[in-house]
Amino acid sequence: MIPQLVTARWRRKDGRYRRLFLPVVPIVLLLSPLLLLAVIGGIIACLMFDLPPFKTLAGVGRIFWALPGARFEIEQGRTAVLVSVR
Amino acid sequence: MKRKPGTVNEQRRQILQMLAEGKITTDEAERLLTAVEAEEPEAAVPARTKGRPKFLRLVVDANDEYSGETKVNIRVPLKLLRAGVKLAVFVPPQALERANQELHKQGVAIDLTEIKPNQLEDLVDALDELTLDVDQTDTKVRIFCE
Structure with a gap:
């Protein structure tokens, strides 16, 4: 399953939390022209470094597909950051 | 042996009912309730979910x-x-x-x-x-x- 929602939360200087919800599918659709350019750039980079471009792209895609469920939460002193992928 | 959910509560209810009917004394009821409660934690532990961790x-x-x-x-x-x-x-x-x-x-x-x-x-x-x-x-x- 591809990631649906990325949640980022961090604590501001005044101690209040700021949250950001990123719906992945609409953002990917919105940025698809740029992503296409990025994919082409990636393929060129793979060819430059003697890497199999499609296998590498498949590997990157597999990582993208495996992201749901990941959660990173760090809190130290006044700093608090949370990134969660659902 | 698998225990059905709610069996412990059922046993406790039966003991209290027997006490209310005068079939057993308070001491006997206490001993029976203690015995049932001793079994309870084992029954309350959820069976470990099988399958690989994710x-x-x-x-x-x-x-x-x-x-x-x-x-x-x-x-x-x-x-x-x-x-x-x-x-x-x-x-x-x-x-x-x-x-x-x-x-x-x-x-x-x-x-x-x-x-x-x-x-x-x-x-x-x-x-x-x-x-x-x-x-x-x-x-x-x-x-x-x-």
């Missing part, structure tokens, strides 16, 4: 006098580790050589070129059983799979 968890709870209280809670899907291992196959040998040189400079005697992808996959598979607990006065670290 996430690798890292939980750190530290309280340092310089940096204050630190909490780290990281959950990484094991699928992500496996995908990363598969992608690591494509790392060019010259990059591994450079990484080896840097590791040697830092005093880490690991030859990355000797590590085969299937060994890494075995390592990720073996993580299922991993549980690491570090418990110090100011720091607690737990690494486990769930």
